[in-house]
Amino acid sequence: MAAVLLRLRLAIQRHGRGSTVWVTWSIAAVLGLAGAGLVGFLESLDNGDALVLMVFFVLFIGWVVLPVTVPALQDQTVDPQRLEMYPITTVEKVSGLLLGGLVGPTALFTFLVASGGALAPDESVGVRVAVPLVSVIFVVMCVAASRALQALTVRAGSSRRGRDVVLVLTGLITIGLYLAVQYFSNNTSALSAFESSTTATILEWTPPGAAGQVNLDMRALDWADAIGGLAYALAWTVAFVGAWVWVLSRRDKGGGGGTARRRVSRTGDDALSLTGGAWSVLAPSPALASAAQFAHALFFRNARASQQVLISVVFAGLLSHSTGMEHGIPFAAALYGAFATISMGSGVLNYDGRGMEYLTVAGAPMRPVLVGKVAVVAGVGFVGVLVFVMSEAALTGRWADIAGAGIFGLAGVLWAAAVGAVISVLAPFDSEHRGKGRGRALIFILGGLGVVLGVVAGVATAVRALDVPLLAAAVVVLALAAVCLWLALRVAAARLQVTQLSVAEAVSVG
């Protein structure tokens, strides 16, 4: 059965990515060999043990954390839910998916890097042969831990409380990783701590560190410790596989699913639940309906969309604080608004799934649909700007700047929303299922990010060079950004009206 599932995965990969599949494998091989060289070099150093273990640790963290914090990186080549109709036991399912997980570019990269010890100088032939075998165990550990956590988050995502927990955890992990990178990039001397034997001792007790330590013990010809470490690493691997089996078997038995019932909160016979609450102050319209639908997806119904919002607003804050504040709160606020909004707003159709097909069949007016979604993104971005500006003003005491900063921040939001609307229509893809269009979308998103941030930097430079009053400059810039957004929405909506069928296909792969 494992071989059948492996063949299925390879066939899907071959049909899904076409000729680009070999490019991906080649890149993984080249990068993996480079990483192997680095590990081989570190093993040859006198104080390199902790650094070697850190490489194993970072590889493992990448496997475990990235698919959870960046949903697009999740491996959905063979979705376990699609296998539920077949008479396959959970153990068979996990065996097949595990084997499939081992045959991929990411697994190849990990295997090569972890096998770097075989390239270390003055190594015995026995160790050079044994190191890749340990690397296989390490890759199995990474795949099993990663897939178990993904299965757990999918299961958690089926209940409201589970979604909240996943959101908070991924937000905290993302912030923690970013802060760690920021800290070590600003305090390179702290990296010397990784050379210490204390760090090595701590790391070797972690599952990935244990796998790395086996290689170091073999290099030192300390076979007793190597065997002990191998047993420890194997135990963790078995535990991760067991956790994966447990999560999938719980789902097979129907455990963990949320009832997804919500309370009825209508205030009267004429009140609409979709546009009730705060929405009810606005006049009913197609744009309002679209905004309410999108807001429901972003904040209540779609865990991935919610993660995207959380990560966008948090990352924008960290980035703008660390790189924008040296030029003042107004510039940092514009940077914040632009970054948060382009991150949220460059795929406003991507969570619609078959809903986009409904819009096409129903002959829905595309401009209000797009306007509603972009308005939600801009609204969230502006609230983020206000929080950012007030926080920075409180930290620095520069309260006099908050009006200008707020206006510049809003201008950044509107400008990024304009670019995001165009990208959303030109490069749509299904956010929840792997399919064609992601690579193209990535190019558009990166290009859009460059354009948005480049213009923000250019405008900031121009404002400084012209030496005009801050508030006046802010108002002019805001007006220009508003015009850009208006134009962009007209162009993007006209394009969407024509391409709605292909967009509907692109966003509903699953």
Place this chain on the structure above:
Amino acid sequence: MSESLAIRVEGLRKSFGDKTVTDGLDLEIPRGSFYGIAGPNGAGKTTAIRQIIGVLEPDAGSIELDGVAVWPNPLEAKRRLGFVADNPALFERLSGREMLEYAGLLRGMDPADIAQRAGELLRILGLEEAENRMVADYSLGMTKRIGLAVALLHSPRVLILDEPFGSLDPVNAQVMEEMLQRYRAGGGTVVFSSHVMDVVERLCDRLVVISAGRVHAEGTVDEVRGDASSLQQAFVDLVGGRDLDEGELSWLQSS
């Protein structure tokens, strides 16, 4: 276009690569009728319907719906029709009620009308208990019922359904039949595709049998049945039957 026609299709042709799916299709569907489109799997029923509802542009031919040319501008036609797909495409992260409200607001309906009609449709279709559950959590039968509610909400002139009775239990199938009859009695035109001949025979005034993208027979149920013992037999005679040879599938037996 004659005032008495809800839909007129002339010379409808659509190909995908070398494969011609609709091959010069002509249809005249009377206003206020219950009209069946029958045909074997792959006959081109769904492709023809997708062209009629304005989501697939034909290579050649013309379509008029309620006096409006569907192509090249299908939006006006879409205002006048409701469509229920075999597996309706909906916003799955909205609840059933929210989906109805969303559909109504997109069509510019008055919120009071939306609330009143949505409540009535949810009650009649037996979805009141599930109205606050996400569509993603609905069974296929429930999805089909909410799809029908969404299609009926704006009271369209023409209702087009693709395999409407599949995946419905007998009680809900009966409710849907009654709703469609009531809709027709109010002046609406119902067009539905099916390859379940007893449903077509029971409900339709007229039907067309399509095979290989062409009309093989068109008329009242009696006319299409002709001398055959049943509409099912007439259908098989028209599109060609396929008998199993003796010995084929001989392995298919309980051990």
